[in-house]
Amino acid sequence: MKTSLLIGLALIALLVFLVHYLIRQTRSNSLYRQLWFSTAIFILVGILIGPSGTHLLDVKDIDSLSPLTDILLGWIGWLIGIEWSRKLFSLIPIKYWLIGTMENILSIVLVMVAFGGLAFLFKGWFSEPLLPEFLFLVGLCASVTSPRSIITLTHQFSLPREVARNFAVIAHLGNLVAIFFTYILISFLGSEHQGVFRLLPVIIVLVLGVLEALVMNWLFVYRRDTPESMLMVVGIVTFFAGAAAVLQVPPFLAALLGGGIFALNFPKRQHQLMTVLQSSERPIYLLFVTMAAILIPVKEPALYLFLLAFVVIRLAAKFISGITVKRTYNKLQQWWRTGLFLPQGALAVAIALSAYQLNPGYWYGILVAVVILGLLINELLGYTLIKSEG
């Protein structure tokens, strides 16, 4: 590490400190705003330490940090998967399943069509053709919504509990659809196999997911306030993230499936494991966005154009799919509350990053950057939309 880089690191630390201090000085009691600022700071730190910033980490360093990215992706996969619940799924009326599926598929299709149209209109501008699987991936990333943010937002604006529950459930179900499609997509990304062998990555993910859930069930012992449970969980997540990476399948998807299988089959232990996983959720999430933000090529003009298109098209898609939801199910109050469908969380970044791991091409890198920056903009948009309606 050179002296200039140490100074760079010190400046970053100072920046983090100052921004945190200023947020505290504003005495804002808005949890949503605090979380947003916190995420923004860590994204900024990621950009600053990456090749686009102070060069604290160069391409070689980023490569050597890939185990950490795999582990973080695995952890996030478990965090999402562990929330699946057989009891909850059976309680959700079929109408909600339909609405969730429809809202998500509509968003994917609209985003795909719009981006496809842009790619067709500005053919010369793209250095390489945007393939259908890439467009599908963009649609997938745009379609997911963060149920956690919906709950924080509804709490922030003291919206009725019913609204929070309905929207969170629909978002959750919509995300399930996106996850299903992501599994399909991995068969087409980065796989050199042909014919039926294209399904090999999906089978590997399935096998790893089942084994991960089984091993977790055999080894996980919950002890309150002891770090032993944490050690075991870290070990299992790390092992299977490594196995997935070695076998060229996304660690995120294997872990997500593992978490889901565990949650559905061992419901008695689900809550205990969730406690352990969630005890580190915030640091893991912030570290994850920081790591992903390292990849943001801030000097690329394409990033900003893509970002603008992504945000606008997603807003329009969510607006249209939201109206459809409202028309289908009238209890979902005013349509403006489709602003609740705007916030995005770690799932979108994880999908984009998993695809980038399989296919580290130029546009896939840009998409990761767009989704991370879009995370901040979409959260802010959702907040502003709801606030503007009083």
Add this chain to the structure above:
Amino acid sequence: MAQQTKTLNGRTILQHSLAIMVLTGVLYVIRYHLLGSEFIGRSYAETTLLLGFVLIVAYMAGIISAHFGLPRITGYLFSGILFGPSILGFATHETVNQLKVIDGMAVALIALTAGGEIKLEELKHIRKPLAWIVSATMLLTFLGVASLVLIMSRWFPFLPGPGNIEQWTAVAILLGTIAMASSPTVVIAVISETKAKGEVSELILGTTVLKDMAVVILFAIALSIALIFNNPGSTFDVMKIVGAIGEVILSLLIGLLLGWLLGLYINKVGREMVLVVLGLCLLVAEIGLNYHLEPLSICLAAGFYIENFSGAKGDVFISAVKKLSLPVFALFFCVIGLELDLRSLASIWIITLVLVAMRGTMVWLGTVTGSRLGNAGSFMKNYGWLGFVSQAGVSIGLAVTIGRTFPDWGVQLETLIISMVTVHEIIGPILLKFALDKSGETEAASSKR
């Protein structure tokens, strides 16, 4: 302990066995059937796989160790030895080297924990016995081991024959100096695990930390003297000694500065502590690596400052550090186990055991003498020496320096030191836990009373 015994029943053993079979199976298939084939993906992926395996196996070995009343770190070490290149060979030297990346960070975190354990008020009460024990153990260990080397030198296979008293003296000085070192990382790991509190644990921790700093300085002096004995034409290098002292002082000052800055952060911001701890450890490890400073001393001073001068919120920080400590301990000691080379021990085990016995005797004598002179309690007199047996990272680092500085016989001496460290590393934690249990300072012992 009781909890551990209860959890290690037939069902648990069956489940753990099944899990380990699945994990070993996955690792085996990947390691021996897929490596080198088209299936293998990104670089470093194998390291991640091994890292996870090491953590899981270390966890299980820790439970088994605790079941038999041994410290968990013994389990971590043994699991490392078992799966390392010496026995089963699941980890290659290359992957072990990649895992070593966490060494600096782990030492920094362990030192932060250690610094957080040292309370100024308690330090004031034990300063007299502390000073006597440090002086007596270091002096007697040096004299004992160095004398034994001089007496035994004709049986050292790598040393020149009779009449080469200069080289014998050089080896005696170096070996005597390294024998003085103990392992603060082992001490803090066992104290954290057993939640020991009391005079014996405070004295053992304080003595080990002070000895560690002193050995860094004394080694620079010993190395300069050894060079003169080895090459009669060369002169005493004062700058080397000044440099070593400067390194320790600068490390401590940087640590205090970091502690002050962290105190400011804790009191003014106080958020995302776990990430701040990780960032700090990474920074200190980098500084240590690139500026030849001691990550251990830096973090020790930082932890000490936070615990004693950052007000009540300092405890929040220290608890964030402790939250991370178990996975780091498991990983750190397991990697040490992976690195231990049993083959070197096999070839020179007689000399190694003789030296280990002499060092142990001198450490015992030094502790008894120091405790008497410093009016320490009877438990310290009787059992305290067991806490100074362990050796680890610093000793290995110094051994590597010897290997590089004296190409004629340094490498063989390095092997001898590493085999001594291997023995100390294995028996040290067990002896320390025994001492703390006997003194009644561990949580388990005090709950029995």
